Amino acid sequence: MNGLLKFITCGSVDDGKSTLIGHILYDAKLLYADQEQALILDSQVGSRGGKIDYSLLLDGLMAEREQGITIDVAYRYFTTSARGFIVADTPGHEEYTRNMAVGASFADLAVILVDASRGVLAQTRRHARICALMGIRRFVFAVNKMDLIGFDKAAFDAIELDITRLSAELGLRHVTVIPLSATEGDNVTKQSDRIPWHKGPALLPFLETTDISPDAPEQGxxxxxxxxxxxxxxxxxxxxxxxxxxxxxxxxxxxxxxxxxxxxxxxxxxxxxxxxxxxxxxxxxxxxxxxxxxxxxxxxxDSGIRVAKSFSASLLWMDDAPLVTGGEYWLKIGSKLLPATVTAIRHKVDVNTGEHVTASALLKNEIALCDVTMARAAAIDAFGAHKTLGELILIDRVSHATSACGVVEGVDTEKSGAVFDDGTRQVALELFDIFYYRPDLHTIVRKSHERIVYRVGDDLPLVCAGYSYPENFDVKLDDAVLKVRRGKFTGFGPREEEVDLLNERGFGLNGNTLEPYEKYRSIAFEDGDFYEI
Amino acid sequence: MTHLDELEAEAIYIFREVAAECERPVMLYSIGKDSSVMLHLALRAFFPEKPPFPLLHIDTGWKFRDMIEFRDRKAAELGLNMLVYKNEEAAARGINPFDHGAAYTDLMKTQALRDALTKHNFTAAFGGGRRDEEKSRAKERVFSFRNENHAWEPKNQRPEMWKLYNTIINKGESIRVFPISNWTEHDIWQYVRREGIDIVPLYFARERPVVRRDGNIIMLDDERIKLRPGESAERLRVRFRTLGCYPLTGGYESDADTLDAVIEETLAAATSERTSRVIDNEAAGSMERRKREGYF
Known part of the structure; x- marks a missing residue:
């Protein structure tokens, strides 16, 4: 018995995803008798005029059956003599791309359907790209509806060439292409004698035997x-x-x-x-x-995992409301939930061609490489190095919708923002960031200070339209305070005077006394969250 | 790690996430085998601490007597905070499973559950639902968001990626959480055997007083069930694959009186388990409809 295989089926609308899984379950005698009965009954009122409509096995929501489409991902559990399977059957409509991505995040392998009569479509490319983005490493392209093109080898070869090009572009390493017919059952559970020119196994035997062990373990x-x-x-x-x-x-x-x-x-x-x-x-x-x-x-x-405040990430935007660069979202990464800002969109990725496109906005179902800055430093890593610390979601702070998912591409350990340097140490702080209210978004937006190094004696930009700092203040660091006197940076040291005390994000801490350091430590740990201002 | 170890780890992860992020969690306890597995997992997830949330049983007043006895014994043995809620108002009006059909299910289960969750301001409720049970459950997220009316909106579920669960809600909204979503009936039984989990004796075949009614074998668990004309009481060796309200739960003739025999019989069975729940067969999509109204 091989290990459990979690896989998804995806591809464009009407490429036959649900039908394919329905047929596997039916052929492999994996249906309980009462499900079979329900299926036959449902089919009599279904769209295939009395013939068994296998997709009814999976399209379990009333709206799905009424509209004859798949809206959300369905999970099915089955076991053959060779292996246990969990299959996530995902929707093909572009509108429901986010639900397809949910299935992709769960799977070890993707079965991407391609309609032989239509070839590789934009939606096929989009799904392959999202599968690769979400970390799937193994792909089967099932070229379906071969019966509609008379099991024509030349037509199949042309599609296979397109698939090979797409795989190369996405850097897919484990790719298998199988011609089949989901409605008729050719090459689904057993090799079809109507496709004698294809030498590989049928789909189910392939899934039963394919190796899914990881390419390399993570470090430490x-x-x-x-x-x-x-x-x-x-x-x-x-x-x-x-x-x-x-x-x-x-x-x-x-x-x-x-x-x-x-x-x-x-x-x-x-x-x-x-x-x-x-x-x-x-x-x-x-x-x-x-x-x-x-x-x-x-x-x-021994993992080499680093602590950083900012990183670059490939994001799949899933919200009807577009991305607000500079706006704050909740970021969930690992077991951490903290405020974060998408500071910039480096480029969008054209789902069809893979081209990098400059962009100022990110809309639903689009993919982009973005820069993200967190409210505090946290242990994170690239998705490819330590997967769990490179997976993230962004949550809208008002609607609480899961607005985006993504993966960390690169961790930025270089200090950004306002950097203070006294000749022996460098500290980067979020002082002098500008906050302003965007009434159209009902959101307070933060504009980060660009990277500038201030040395002892330098004048600081204490007042502008968006903020006003006092002439004299201390900033509480882990082991000391940073001192500003008469508008100039004067160095680091112990706290000695009763001036205003700020945290590393520029917010005032309670009191300005000289009481022992421990008191401020606890306040600073609980403070931090931007929404409290 | 075996497949069961992986399922156990996934469930424990989910229990801990809820305890860490949700304000007022509760665990629905229905006394069945899935609930027994859930309780076992919850005890493991937090050990050596006790589960940091109460258990809640929605009592319709028509559960098998063996179930109530089992519930009270477990709560006492483990020192758990077991809340029991019943729609007393509907019970006083005499609402019962024989005369009121769908209204009974709505009042005693769906509405009672909604009322209990609202009364205690629970923001997250664990349930033992599994995706292999029914087609609408196969579509549901592990963290299933409910609006202020406790209703599920199947066309607009929150995306759920990897193990990154979005638990942020507004006042009045809540989340139903299903830690054993990915378990099959087979997995449940294997785990019960591996861990030696205590389950209600009704799962094992024994001679019991029953009546055959509408194609089901219904147990005569107390004197409130009346025989209809033409019906007669029998004593048959039966067992139950799912447990609920006794007048609505069909039994099977069986000789499986040990765990191994039950598992063997289950694996060979040609009908999926919810068939024995009379309410699920009422209409296509009935489960989805009830979930949209606030049922689990």
Whole structure:
């Protein structure tokens, strides 16, 4: 028995996705008798005039059956003698691209249908591109409706050439092309003698035997912390799922973003004490000392994962409301939820040709490479290096819609914004960002300060139309304060005077006294969220 | 990791996400085998802490007696906060499964559930729904958003990518969460066996008092069920594949009185399990309709 295969079917409208899966389930005798009965009954009122309409097996929503289309992704579970399968059948309409992407994020392999009578369409290309974007590495192009073109080899060869070109453009490495007929059953579960010129296996036997092991494991150990488990004052454990590598009692780990080190004191796997745990397992880890770790932090060992505030990402926009560059969204990445801004659209990607197009707006169902800046530094990485820390969604702060999904392409560790340099250290802060209200969007928009380095004695831009800073203030850093006196940067040091105290984003902290540093530390940790102003 | 380990890990991940991000979670507890598996997973997810949310049972007043006894025993054994809610107003009006059909289901299940969730201001509710059970469930997200009327909007579900669940809601809105969405009936039984999970004895064949009615075998669980003309009480060796209200739950003649025998019989079965729930066959799309009205 081979390992479970999660796959999706996608492709343009009416290419026969639901019919194909329905036919596999039917032919492979994977239907329970009552489902079969319901299918036959439904078909009598369906669109194929009494013949079995296999798609009715999957189009489970009333609106779908009324309109004869697939709106949302359906999951089906079946097992043959060779393998267990979960298939996500996805909609072909451009309108429902986001639901197709939901299925793609879940799958190890994509079966992309191509209508032999229509060839490779824009929607075929869009789906292949989104599958590749969401991390699918294995592709089957099922050239369907071969019966409509008389099982013509030359026509198939021409389509196969288009598929080869598309695969090269997307950098797909594992690609298989199979000619078939989903309604008639040719090359679906068994090889068809009506397509003798095709030598490869039929679709189901191929899916049953194909190897889905990953090309290379991710580097090191890492676990995003989901929650802190504190049943009583003696126990403090960090709960999460191990995303790569393994961990055992006695291992030295690093907590990110704080960078603190600790030794693993005990490991609990799903409720039971253990010596060690590995990738995929849900664990509770206890450490040998107090470290600054909460939900959203990452525990890692030898992974090379970095802490950064900004990154570039390929985004698939899914919201009816277009992207607002400079506007703040909720960003969910790993187990972290924090405000973030898409600062720029570098370029859009033409779904059909793959061309990079300059753009000022990003609309629903479009893909673009964008720059994103988070409200705070966090442990993130490129999708290709540590998948779980490179997957993200953006959530609209008013409608709460999931506006976009995307993957981190590059992590930007170079300091941006206002950089303060006293000759021995450099600190980048979000001072002097401009906030303004966009009444058309009901949103406060933030415009980041471009990268400028200020040295000791330099005048600072304390007043403009969008903000006004006091003449004298301190900015609270982790170990010291940054001092501004009479409008000039004067250096770093301990807090000595009762001037205004700001956090690293330029917001005032409570009080301006000289009370001990610890007090400000807790305020700053809880503050941070932009929406509170 | 085996397939069951992966399903377990996925469910635990989901439990923890909800506990970490949702303000007032609750776990729906229906006493069936899926609920037993859910409870087992919840205990594991938070160990050594207890699950940081209460359990809620919607009692119609017509559950099998064995179920109620099992519920109370489990709550006591595990020291769980088990809330029980019943639509007392409808019960006082005499609403019952024999005379009121669809209205009974609506009042005692759907409306009772809505009222209970509203009463306690729960913002997230775990349910044991699985996508292999029914066609509209096959379409539902793991985190299923509900509007202020608890209604599901199937044409406008939030996209759900990878394990990145969007749990942000406005006041009055809520989320139904299905940690075992990707389990099949087969997986449930395998896991029950592997983990030695306690389940209600009704799942095992035993001689029970029953009546044959409309093609179903209905158990005579108490004196409130009256025989119709032409019907007669029988004693048959039966078991149940799903548990609900006894007058609405069909049993099967069976000799499977051990877990292994039950699993063997289940795997060989030629009908999917919800057929034995009378309410699902009322009309095509009935489950979807009820979910849009606020049912699980």
């Amino acid at each position: 150990f890492y676990m995003p912390v989901q929650r802190v488990c504190r049943p009583d004052s003696t126990f403090r454990g960090f709960q999460g799922q191990i995303e790569s590598g393994n961990i055992r009692v006695g291992d030295a780990i690093t907590a990110l973003p704080s960078g603190e080190g600790a030794i693993v004191k005990s490991v609990i796997i799903a409720g039971r004490e253990a010596e060690a745990a590995e990738k995929g397992q849900p664990v509770t880890l206890r450490l040998d000392r107090e470290v600054d770790v909460s939900r959203g932090c990452v525990l890692e060992k």
